[in-house]
Structure formats: C-alpha cells, structure tokens
Amino acid sequence: MRIPTPGDIAYICKQIFETFGIQARPFDQDEIAAFLDGSAPADPPVIRTSDFLESFLIVRLPAGQQASAALVIGPSLFAVLPDKTALGVLNDNDVPNAKHAEWLRHYASLPVIDSMKLLHAGLLIHYLIHGEKLDIDAVLSHNLSRRPAGITADMIDISLSRRRENSLLHHDPAEEKDLMQHIRNGNKEEVLKAHASIQVHKLGTLSKRSHLRNRKNLAISAITLATRAAIDGGLLWEVAYTLSDLHIQHIEELKDISQVERALIEAFADFADRVRQNKERKGSGTVALCRNIIFNRLYEDITLEHLAAVTGLNASYLSQLFKKEVGTPVSEYIQRERIEEAKKLLELTDMPLADIGARLQFNDQSYFTKVFKKHAGMTPKQFRSSRNSAAAKRHNKDRQPVASTRE
Template sequence: MSYQNEWLLFEAEDEFDEIKHREPTEELLFYRAVASGDIKTVKKNCERQRFTECDGVGVLSKNAVTNMKYHFVITTAMITRLCKQNGMEMEQAFRLSDFYIQKLDGIHTVEEVQSLHDEMVMDYTEKMRRYFRDNTYSKHINASKEYIYSHIKERITIEDLADSLGVSASYLSRLFKKETGISVSAYIRRQKIEMAKNLLQYSDYPIIEIANRLSFSSQSHFIQQFREVTGMTPGKYRDEHYMIHWDIEKELCVASESELKKEQD
C-alpha cells in the first residue's frame, strides 16, 4: 500500500477526527516572545508546561518521547531562524541549535525533554534580551529602555522613568534625546506601536482590546498614533499583514526536515 493510500485511510478514521491542533497564533506569539527577549512571557509558558500538553499538539510519533523530540527539533528550528532574523549572529544561532538538538541523544523521558526545552528557550530568550539591551548607551538610557520594555502595557511618563532612576525628569529628557536622537515620549510610542503591530499580525485580538492592552487613552487615539507611525490604520495593517508575512515558513520547512533527519540519524 502506498503512503498516499495509507493517508486516505488514516484521514477517514474516527480517531483522526478527534485530533484538533492548536491555533497557530499561540505558537507564533511564543516564538516571537523568545526572539524579542521577553523573559516574563517565555518563563510563564514554561511554568505552564505548554510544551508537553497533549491538547492541540500533532502526533508525529506513537512513542511519547520520540514525539516530543520531534516537536523539540521543530521548535528549535523556528526559534533559531526568528532569532537570526531579529539580529542574533547566524553562527551563534545555529551552533546553539546544534548544541541543544545533540543533547536530545542522551534523553529518554518526556520530563527530560520538557526540561531541556525550557532551558533551550530561556537560553535563546536571555541572549536576545541582552542583544536588545547592548552597552551602546549610558546606564541611565539602558535602564530607561529596560523600564519601558517591562512596563510597555502601562501608561508611562517621563516622571515615571526619572523616579525609577532617581534622577530629574529634565535631566533624563535631555540625556535620552542626546543619546538616542528622539524624545522619551516618541520612543515609548514607537515601542508600543511595534508591540501593536505584532498583535495585529499574530493575534486575533480586536483593535479596541489591543488599544486597551497597551494603555492608549482610547481606540481613536490608538488609531491616530498608529497611522502617524506606520502611515496606515491598524485595520489596514492587519488586512495586509495578518499571518502572511511569516516569511521564514519555506526556510523552516526545509530546515525542519533536515534537522529531523539529523535527529533520526
């Protein structure tokens, strides 16, 4: 019997109807969290042990450990390429991938795979966090960016930043503009819009909910700010970008097959 005929039989089985895969949004947002250095989100995902949950996860092998190893390799391939896209040195990204996939050889339980998965994603996330917070700026500017990053969903003012650093608002305002070339408020707005773009592209949240999540004063204010930065409305941006600019899909398919073969060998 050919594989095609075997697939047709498998597809017709009642057991197949019971397999429901997760929405891609959740996985894409998780990969984005790793590639953007979002320690808090990635750590929360690990604590929930979403990687080993069976609901919504495809069955790649009837052996539970082998199945999780396959998913590990695919996850690593996705994260590796997204981190590379976001600025990680290519050689570092792929060597890190090789390192963790090779570690699978000595693992024989689902729990061990889960543990290695958590260590792997946290390692990538921490490296990306450090990448986005390099030492190009003074400690006050780096600390300001860290604060803005950690409180991006809140309403942030220059007074908030200054108080957190123990300096005056006027001093921080001058220093920030001098080192970055833009004002604190412009930087905060830009970071919020970048977050909004990710949510519009990779989630199904309504526009008003995205506006509320990022603490814009109103939906109309969010739309105005978004248009000023991007040149289009949030609705237009979603229409043009929703899920279709996942431009590493073809590369990932090839890479995943290659790395799965490496794991099997």
C-alpha cells in the first residue's frame, strides 16, 4: 500500500473532525514519547485517559514520507461529565478555583464518544492509513494488556504464605453469604445478628497507610455487595443504587472508625427495611419490572403501550395483570406515584407549584390541584403550608431553653 503523505494525513484529520466532531492531529516522535510517558506508539490503536478524564485515541503512522509518529484523536469524554463530578476531578488535580469555570466550559465543549465507538473509529482510521483490517477483540485485549500491572503473581504468593503462617486468614465466605441472604429476605434483625458475628480483623486490608481508610474501603465494599443483594431481593434498582451512593458519600465524610462502623450497620438496616417494604407489596416479576420502569421514568410520559412493549405482553392482558396484583389500574398507579413525588418536592424544595405539576406531566395547574386533592385530601398549597407549619413547630421546640433548676 502507498505510504500516506502529510497531505493525506491532513485530509484524514479533517474527515475525522467532520464525521466525529473530534480534533485529530499528527504528533512527532518527541511529542508522542512525552504523551505516552516514553513508550513507543503501539501498532493497534490504543486509548489513553488523562487524569482529567479526557480520552485520547492514538493510531500509529507508518515511517516514510512524514516525520510524525502517530495520530492523536481527542480529547473526548466517554460520557457527559456532570459539573459536580467535574469539580471533584479538578479538586483531585489541585486546579485553582479561579480556573474551575474555564475547565467546566472545556468539558462542555468536548464530544462524547464511548470507548467502544472510539476503538471502532480507531479501526477505521488504522485501515485508512495502513490498509490493514484489525479484529476488535485483539485490539481490546491489546488495550487491556498495556495497562500497568499493579499486582504480580509473586506478590500474591508471598502474601498468601505470610497470612497462612501467621493464621491471618480471611473470614469464611459463608458468613458473608448469610448476611447478604438476610438482606435479600428483608430481615433486618437477622442482618444485625449476622453482622455482629463477623470478626472485623478477618475482613482483610484494603489500605496499608491508614486504618480509617481501610475501614472505609471495607465498608464501601460491603455496601456494594448489599446493593446487589437488595436488588436480587426485589428492591427497585434505582432506589438501591441511590441508597448505595448516599451511604457511601456519608461514610466518606466521617472522621472516626466507630462512626464508620455505625454508618455501615445503618446502611445494612436501611437496605433490609426497604427490601421488606418492597416485598410486602408482592407481585410477579412482570409487575415488578413495570413498577421499576414507572419509578425511573416518573418525570416522563409513560404509557401502557410502552410497558407492554417492554414486557412483551399484550397491553390489555398487562393491564388486567397489573390491576389484579397491585389493586389499581396502571394509569391510577402512575398518577398516585406522581402525587407522592410531588409531596416530596413540595416539602423538601421551594419549587413553584406550577413547575412541580409540569415536571410531573400534569397538563395544567388546575388538573394538578384536582388530582393532588383526590389522593392527598388537600390542595398542593395546603399541603406545603401544613408541612411548613409542622417544620416550624419542630424548630421552635428544639430551640426552647432548658428550665433552670435553681430556686
């Protein structure tokens, strides 16, 4: 195949931008060596991700008519980066606050291309340049093999020898299995008993530098397992993942080991309680799937036809099955769930009533008020007022001075 000229490479770069909306330019030997920490560009395309979560696709260029060593395509992002996540990344990299706005604009300007699409783009670019067809599985394996190996076989062997010699064996996995089964069953009392029986010193070491960090890591690992167990037990997966996020975020803020232990127990109890509450509703797997979809898409337009398409059932049959198991028609259940969500927004936010109704798919304010009153026994305005009054009373009660015991 003819070796591409600098003009060919410039044309390919232009077409990459026009097709994918992503910048591409050739790097010379010194530039690419610095970019790849001294290593040479690989034959198959590789993806490198920066400390700032920017992704770069690197495609080697053939030696010949151009001095460039590789084509670098990027930066891009694998997924949209929420501002909160982006600020966390900037803080991790010690970026001054004065530069945050500039970086947020930079993130917002980057194209979003997931890793598989980016690798497939690399296969196409490699073919245009080298005339060689690559297998995606081989490229994936190559990208994996280029990751630095943090753990060697020797490290595993010596660690196992030391643990056995000093009787520092890990906990019996049956204990962990029992604990997770109790979460699946929604049995909080048994969860607490099972947790109390596990010896903390047998849970392993996930951080050698800090005992607090070690306990936090162990707690996070346990919550991850509990999340999966709760989902297996029928808990709506969005509820389970949200619980997991909140409990882990809480644990990360703690400064004391005893607080971490207490927070972990509370997380286990929370999962078990919610699984139990969910089981009390009962219902088949089909209805559980419908409830999950409704929960996740409460702010969107949900139709019986969509639920029927997802479940693979006839709409009429699904409607009858849902009413039989839940006790209400699908449309009324959706309406009721939206009113419950509206209650939370009325109590926990200052969002205007009209905005709440519109967000939850009610046609107009009067219709929202009518439906809300039907389910809650009062109008949205009355509900918010009653909750504000109750909150004010609790606040005033908490602030009352303690009576003096002196005469």
